[in-house]
Amino acid sequence: MSTTSIVVFTRDLRVHDNPVLAAAAAADYILPLFVHDEALVATGFATGRRRRFLDECLADLDARLRERGAALIRRAGDLATEVARLAHEVDAAAVHIAADASDFAERRQRRLAEALTTRRCELVVHDAVHTVLAAGAVTPQGNDHFAVFTPYHRRWVGAFRRKIASAPRRLRLPPAVPEPEAAVAAGSESGMPGGETEARRRAHRWLSDEVDRYHTRHDDLAAERGTSRLSPYLHFGCLSALELVSEAGTRHTDGADAFVRQLAWRDFHFQVLAARPKSAHDDYRTRGDAWRDDPQALQAWQEGQTGIPVVDAGMRQLAAEGWMHNRARLVTGSFLTKTLYLDWRAGAAHFQRHLLDGDVANNQMNWQWVAGTGTDTRPNRVLNPLRQAERYDPTGDYVRRWVPELAGLDDPRDLHQPWKLGPGELRRLGYPAPIVDLEKARDRFQQNRQLGPDL
Incomplete structure (x- = not known):
């Protein structure tokens, strides 16, 4: 009997080193899905320049999936509702999604789990997709997270890391799903085009030509190539942080080490927010500030x-x-x-x-x-x-x-x-x-x- 899995892309918009996609690809059929979540749209997060960048990322992801025999299905609305509806339509055995640290992501995951329960469809949540290490991979004795970076970094450097996931070679859409038209994005206005293809090109150039000088130039405000400018691609998941760390770590230079340290800072903040979601809006350590209103x-x-x-x-x-x-x-x-x-x-x-x-x-x-x-x-x-x-x-x-x-x-x-x-x-x-x-x-x-x- 054939099986079908749904892979829900959130901010892991890539085919290389994507544990969510790799696990879902083990099924006979796969339905790649991105939902323009109405809750995010209402916050103003997916508007203007960021929306254009996202559209470019999705168009590139669709092209990479088509090279492998599938295509990206796009829906708009409440993510839990849309995923559950499609799970019913294709009789999916499992839905795969990446874990995230924010309060919003936690609520979304709970709603999705509830919606799938009535469909008898398994929800599989994957850690360490957005980061090098999962939020709780290393913890200090007597606490659920590190509150100071230096001791976190010492543990982070030597911690066990998951294996880099290979990009699937062949994917098949469920027979009942008509292949959508290819996604097309408007031209970039930022000088920073979205998508995994551009992200990997920039990462290759950075790791080949620039990273070894990072430690001497990263604070130079006027240096055009003093920093990698890869952060938008990391945020949307067009690049794997684990891949970047693995490749930079082979260079054994002061610049590469300094660059890897910045990726450790990224993981550090992720584990702080995962442990204290309210710190997205409340003081992590209050100082009694009576902020001015001006x-x-x-x-x-x-x-x-x-x-x-x-x-x-x-x-x-x-x-x-x-x-x-x-x-x-x-x-x-x-x-x-x-x-x-x-x-x-x-x-x-x-x-x-x-x-x-x-x-x-x-x-x-x-x-x-x-x-x-x-x-x-x-x-x-x-x-x-x-x-x-x-x-x-x-x-x-x-x-x-x-x-x-x-x-x-x-x-x-x-x-x-x-x-x-x-x-x-x-x-x-x-x-x-x-x-x-x-x-x-x-x-x-x-x-x-x-x-x-x-x-």
Whole structure:
């Protein structure tokens, strides 16, 4: 008797090293499915640039499946309802899906399990699909997760890892399912086309030519190839984090080791969120902050009009590309939370709306880290944007690219502190004066944090 499995793609949009697809492919017939979940659409997550990127990922996935004899079925609505309906139509014996860390994913999985119970269809949930290690693969004694990265990383390096899953060679759709028309995506507007094909091309170039210099260039704001820019592909699962770690680990260079360490940070945040799902919205470690309410300051930060060039450059890069250099994320995040003293949740929401790699675990936990409410062991540190600019954009090329009003200033000292040229020159340049005095703002933050608990 023949068997049919459904593979539900969520953010694992690839055929290489996809344990969900590989396990489902063991059945006689396979139905590859992606559901445009109405609950996600309602949050604004799948809109604009991210929706275009997703469409490109799905079109590429469909093409890879067709090469193997299948095709991607797309539905819209409630995921549990749509999967259960198709499971009934094709008499599926099992549904395969990847585990995830967010509260949303946990609720979705529970609803799916309930919907399939009445269909007598098994739900198979696969760990370590989005990450190198599953969330609970390594734990400290007496706790369910690591709250500090360094001891986590020590355990992570030597932990057992699953075997890389081979891409299926041949797949067959159930006879009762008509093959859909091939998916077509509109052309990319981001300069970062979505899909596994593009992801693997970029990863190959990065691992062949660039990764060995990562440790010396990853903080250089102006370096076009100082970082991999693979994060959107990792978020949508066009790339396997395990494959990247395995391939980078064979190089045995300082740059490759530093790159692998960043992927360990990604796993670290995943296991924190999996253990504490509420930390996506609540302080992981409360500091008693009475965040300011200043809509005008928040808007200036969002629009890159704070009058602090390196901060404005980062925010304008985000708006233009849907991506931001990691050092700029730290600088802009510190400026919002510790200089403007505005709630980290406002910053996290803005990033989540605009970032192609807007991953709940990494976005929220990085914001908590920089705000000092998360896992940072130095919660009161303040990143001075002027010193950050001098160190990581010493020639001013990053600011010149993203703040064209200042591009004609030759001296980096003027470029990073244009207000010292005087109000008349600022007006001539068409650039705003700083919305905050950095020293006074630092004092305000320190005074407010002193009121919090355990400080």
